[in-house]
Amino acid sequence: MKEFIEFTECEMENYKNYRGKCKKYCEDLIKEDPSLRLVRGHYYCPLWGEQAHWWVEDKEGNIIDPTKDQFPSKGMGEYIEFSGIVYCEVCGKEMKEEEATWMSRFPVCNDNDWCARTLVGV
Numbered sequence: 001m002k003e004f005i006e007f008t009e010c011e012m013e014n015y016k017n018y019r020g021k022c023k024k025y026c027e028d029l030i031k032e033d034p035s036l037r038l039v040r041g042h043y044y045c046p047l048w049g050e051q052a053h054w055w056v057e058d059k060e061g062n063i064i065d066p067t068k069d070q071f072p073s074k075g076m077g078e079y080i081e082f083s084g085i086v087y088c089e090v091c092g093k094e095m096k097e098e099e100a101t102w103m104s105r106f107p108v109c110n111d112n113d114w115c116a117r118t119l120v121g122v
Contacts, residue, residue: 011072018070022054025066029056036064044078045071055079090115 018025023038030036036056043053048071055065068075086097089106100107101116108115 014069018067022067026054026056029064029066035059039063039079039081041079041081043071043075044080045073046077047072050080053079088115090118 023040026036026038030038036058039055039057041053041055042050043055043065044050051071053065053067055063057063063075063079065075065079071077084097085094086100086107087094088100088109089103090108093109093111095107095109097107099110101110102108103116103119106119108119
């Protein structure tokens with residue numbers, strides 16, 4: 001049986017304020033300091049697991065995460081930069097993100113249309 005985590009009012013407010021707004025908040029920081037680098041990847045929250053995420057890094061590689069409070073671990077988890085590699089949802093073929101065909105949020109390879117048709121059930 002899965003346990004439910006009860007949020008405090010402050011945690012719920014942080015979730016509402018920051019969830020889904022990571023890239024926008026990071027872009028706002030870059031407008032203030034163009035030396036920052038926008039990073040796309042995943043944040044590994046010890047309580048929620050891997051979460052798609054955006055953050056910025058300064059010239060020294062220090063992570064600055066303006067939306068870290070949306071997570072129960074408040075940025076104490078692991079930040080993993082996206083490598084640019086995706087895997088076909090059907091056959092598992094490794095490819096660069098820009099080489100994939102996207103079926104909703106699922107990448108499929110372009111070798112033929114078999115994988116795309118299989119994914120949608122035809």
